[in-house]
Amino acid sequence: MFASDLFKNKIALVTGGRSGIGYAIAKLMLSHGAKVTIASRKAEPLAEAAKELSAFGDVDHKACDIRKSEEIQALASQIKERHGRLDILVNNAGGQFPTLAEILNDKGWNAVINNNLNGTFYMTREMATSFFIPQKEGVVVNIIANIFRGFPGMVHTGAARAGVENLTKTLAVEWSDYNVRLNCVAPGIIESSGLDQYPPQIQEMFEQAKQAIPSGRFGTVDDIAQTVAFLASPMASYINGTTLYVDGAQHLNYDVGGLARVMKSFM
Secondary structure, three states, X not given: OOOOOOOOXXXXXXXXXXXXXXXXXXXXXXHOOOEEEEEEOOHHHHHHHHHHHOOOOOEEEEEXXXXXXXXXXXXXXXXXXXXXXXXXXXXXOOOOOOOOHHHOOHHHHHHHHHHHHHHHHHHHHHHHHHHHHHHOOEEEEEEOOOOEOEOXXXXXXXXXXXXXXXXXXXXXXXXXXXXXXXXXXXXXXXXXXHHHHOOHHHHHHHHHHHOOOOOOOOEEHHHHHHHHHHXXXXXXXXXXXXXXXXXXXXXXXXXXXXXXXXXXXXX
């Protein structure tokens, strides 16, 4: 689909780049000429991922907890030292766990909000002030979730991802003077390592839900990577402040209450 040199001379940062969707995004961008830095919290598996990805292009890595501004600043310093600029930021890092709102405690709520919402803002602000705004050029793609009709069973991440979507719209307007574009990608259920974290009952529910997805299948990490590449490329130069659902039309007719019902059956 894309020219082999689509991202030639472009510098990209992919958070959560050691596995799953983030790994696929980094691999695709490398394969099309970008120099890519991947970041995540755990240094050892991150280094292993970078070693694998080096087969596809010029890749750097640095362990970074997106909840800590000082670690984000250190990441920005490394990118500036090695590359002198940054052109593309993909905010993919995040985490959540299934829960019902009535049993979610303050610690669990704050952990997910701090990671998925605050961390995305901290990372975006730092890369914008360090690179995009002075350069008067930059692209941000935020990976959120299927929040079109709420997110029962995941109230914390639903709220956080909705916050990121509004953040994206807001900054698309505020930073338009600096030629900075921001968009969201909202994946449906994606067949990746992330599904392995759920208990068997929920995985069974996912399998049943597959039949209700109009496209008749789950998405793949490559489906998301290709969408991110499009939004990050010059082909999407007039797309700004929007959310692209990549879910086989799941958000239009999917029973969003399934996860919550399964969890209630545990109680």
